[in-house]
Amino acid sequence: MIEKLKTRVVAADPDSVAEAARVLMAGGLVAFPTETVYGLGADATNGTAVAKLYAAKGRPAFNPLIAHVPDLSSARRIAILDGPADRLAAKFWPGPLTLVLRKSAGCPVSELATAGLDSIAVRMPNHKVARDLLAALGRPVVAPSANRSGHLSPTAANHVLADLEGRIDLVVDGGQTTVGVESTIVALLDGPPVLLRPGGVPREEIEQVLERELGDPPDGEIDPEAPLAPGMLASHYAPRARVRLRAEHVDPGEALLAFGPHLPKGSEHAARVLNLSPSGDLVEAAANLFSDLRALDAAEVSSIAVMPIPLEGLGEAINDRLMRASAPR
Ligand code: TXA
Ligand code: MG
Numbered sequence: 001m002i003e004k005l006k007t008r009v010v011a012a013d014p015d016s017v018a019e020a021a022r023v024l025m026a027g028g029l030v031a032f033p034t035e036t037v038y039g040l041g042a043d044a045t046n047g048t049a050v051a052k053l054y055a056a057k058g059r060p061a062f063n064p065l066i067a068h069v070p071d072l073s074s075a076r077r078i079a080i081l082d083g084p085a086d087r088l089a090a091k092f093w094p095g096p097l098t099l100v101l102r103k104s105a106g107c108p109v110s111e112l113a114t115a116g117l118d119s120i121a122v123r124m125p126n127h128k129v130a131r132d133l134l135a136a137l138g139r140p141v142v143a144p145s146a147n148r149s150g151h152l153s154p155t156a157a158n159h160v161l162a163d164l165e166g167r168i169d170l171v172v173d174g175g176q177t178t179v180g181v182e183s184t185i186v187a188l189l190d191g192p193p194v195l196l197r198p199g200g201v202p203r204e205e206i207e208q209v210l211e212r213e214l215g216d217p218p219d220g221e222i223d224p225e226a227p228l229a230p231g232m233l234a235s236h237y238a239p240r241a242r243v244r245l246r247a248e249h250v251d252p253g254e255a256l257l258a259f260g261p262h263l264p265k266g267s268e269h270a271a272r273v274l275n276l277s278p279s280g281d282l283v284e285a286a287a288n289l290f291s292d293l294r295a296l297d298a299a300e301v302s303s304i305a306v307m308p309i310p311l312e313g314l315g316e317a318i319n320d321r322l323m324r325a326s327a328p329r
């Protein structure tokens with residue numbers, strides 16, 4: 001049972017950020033913008049707050065969370081950064097890259113947040129509101145995307161409210177997020193580096209810094225109770241409508257999620273058309289992905305046809321999210 005809360009929305013400014021830090025310090029739940037998607041934050045060192053967070057999201061309890069930090073010294077307090085981790089952090093932090101690392105000795109993050117693993121996911125977001133909030137709190141903040149488990153990730157404050165009103169204390173509204181897909185997650189543990197989740201930093205750029213290829217996560221449906229590569233549930237980013245990928249035509253009554261200047265056959269009959277990027281720019285497409293999917297889903301069509309999207313650069317993350325959105329459930 002979830003206690004019913006009065007969720008307040010406040011515009012991001014120094015006063016509201018200070019208030020958000022107080023709410024977190026007191027064990028509350030605060031949604032805040034990052035450059036990727038809105039996160040639902042809780043004090044990572046407070047097990048009760050983390051438990052409330054899982055309950056508010058309705059999240060499988062063994063799916064571990066990302067600890068967000070404002071700077072490198074805070075990262076080193078919770079995790080061990082060796083050579084490759086240091087190089088990636090120097091190049092991409094702050095930014096949409098999460099590193100899964102060995103926990104530091106005496107890591108203060110609650111065991112619940114890391115699902116009892118001896119590794120921890122760490123990220124330094126590149127968003128002024130997020131960084132000011134983290135700096136003001138002076139503790140790591142765990143923050144999954146601020147949506148109900150299995151729903152689309154929010155890229156605006158009203159998306160957060162649609163899912164979590166009455167379940168969280170505060171939403172800090174910082175406008176639309178810019179990257180639009182979640183961070184790339186790379187595990188740097190005992191074996192070779194592994195790309196656990198494609199995201200805001202393209203694989204190629206990470207491989208260039210590491211001077212080696214990234215391994216791939218295991219495919220397919222993964223048991224959330226056995227978090228070998230948790231968070232890789234096949235059906236995850238889920239609109240209500242069926243999602244039909246690599247569409248080369250539009251069926252009558254379908255909505256179309258387009259990409260690029262050339263629309264497929266039947267588009268003129270589409271119930272609604274949104275274009276991720278009319279010019280075919282993958283960065284723009286990533287930023288629009290979740291809000292466009294959400295808008296088409298709101299049109300209450302039974303099916304959304306999605307045009308093919310190239311796999312290079314941010315296209316890998318976009319295709320990954322679309323595949324999850326289309327997975328049978
Ligand atoms: O862009 C983002 O990363 C957003 C914003 C809010 O920062 N956060 C986000 O968090 O996407 P979330 O909880 O939706 O995704 C976290 C992913 C999950 O797939 C989880 O299984 C994985 O990180 N993860 C966390 N800790 C891990 C660990 N120790 N080992 C492997 N995977 C881990
Ligand atoms: Mg999520």
